[in-house]
Amino acid sequence: SQPMASLAALLRAYDLDALDVIHVDTGTYSLATNVVLSAQDSGVLIEGAKQPGHKTVLDRGNTNTGQVVFELDGADGVILRNLSITGGQDGVWGAAGRDSDRVTVRDSLIYGNARYGVYVDASNDDFVLRGGAVHNNTNSGVYLRSGGARVENAEIYGNGAWGLDATGVGAAPLTTISGNKVHDNASGGLTLSSQTLAKGNEVYSHL
Numbered sequence: 001s002q003p004m005a006s007l008a009a010l011l012r013a014y015d016l017d018a019l020d021v022i023h024v025d026t027g028t029y030s031l032a033t034n035v036v037l038s039a040q041d042s043g044v045l046i047e048g049a050k051q052p053g054h055k056t057v058l059d060r061g062n063t064n065t066g067q068v069v070f071e072l073d074g075a076d077g078v079i080l081r082n083l084s085i086t087g088g089q090d091g092v093w094g095a096a097g098r099d100s101d102r103v104t105v106r107d108s109l110i111y112g113n114a115r116y117g118v119y120v121d122a123s124n125d126d127f128v129l130r131g132g133a134v135h136n137n138t139n140s141g142v143y144l145r146s147g148g149a150r151v152e153n154a155e156i157y158g159n160g161a162w163g164l165d166a167t168g169v170g171a172a173p174l175t176t177i178s179g180n181k182v183h184d185n186a187s188g189g190l191t192l193s194s195q196t197l198a199k200g201n202e203v204y205s206h207l
Contacts, residue, residue: 007046007058008035018043018077025049028057034068034088037075037100044075048082048108055109060088063114068093072100072124079104086112091137094124094146104128111136117159118142120149122169129154140165141185147172147195153179161187163203168195177201 004010007024008031016022026049035058037044048056060069069085072078072094080103085091091110094100101124109132110117117134120127120143127146133155134141141159142151147169156163163185168175177198182189189203 006032008033011035011037011041015040016044019045021045021047023047024056024058024083026051026054026056028055028059031058031060031069031087034060034066034071034093036071036073037078037103039074039076041078042074042076043078045079045081046083047079048084050082055084056082057084057086059086060113063087063089065089069113072103072120073098074100075103076101077103079106080108081106082108084109084111085117086110088113089115090119091117091134092119094120094127096121096145097123100124102126102128104130105132107131110134110141113137115139116141116143118144120144120146122146125149125169125172128152133157134163135159140187142166144175145169146175149175151177151180154181156180156182156189157184159185161185162191163189163206165191166196167193170195 068088117137127149136158140162142164144166163182
């Protein structure tokens with residue numbers, strides 16, 4: 001019923017359920033710890049400012065190993081929307097074996113991270129990145145090893161290696177990369193293998 005100063009503290013304090021919504025107001029928030037999304041947070045929507053000219057910036061301010069903005073740790077069905085995610089080793093990090101399925105990042109800006117903008121490894125299935133932009137991260141913008149993942153209608157540019165590096169998983173549904181604008185990345189636009197489909201992307205001007 002009352003605002004809290006820290007998103008990470010709010011998630012630690014409350015057992016959130018599907019359809020619960022956390023509204024994060026306009027401003028720049030310096031994060032002292034990773035924002036960990038665990039099983040008790042499954043189904044939650046974390047939403048930043050939507051008004052034109054307003055931004056909700058989550059700045060980790062620490063690029064050391066393991067220091068990330070959002071850490072996926074067993075939460076299913078989470079939606080992150082209208083957020084600016086920056087200043088960590090990775091912006092969104094789902095390590096192998098964490099089993100965070102059906103996580104969606106929508107209409108968000110993911111930039112200025114020391115490794116990847118988005119890193120989602122095996123066991124974190126059906127990850128979705130839709131809209132927004134992933135740019136100016138030191139390594140690739142997006143690294144996916146998630147079965148059935150989708151990257152749709154995003155702009156991916158200015159990253160230090162590939163725009164997007166995706167490998168599908170065995171008998172899982174195809175990982176689908178569609179409708180994106182991918183440009184001006186250092187190594188190239190898309191590097192894809194195994195159970196991965198790319199369609200309707202605009203890929204150009206790589207170094």
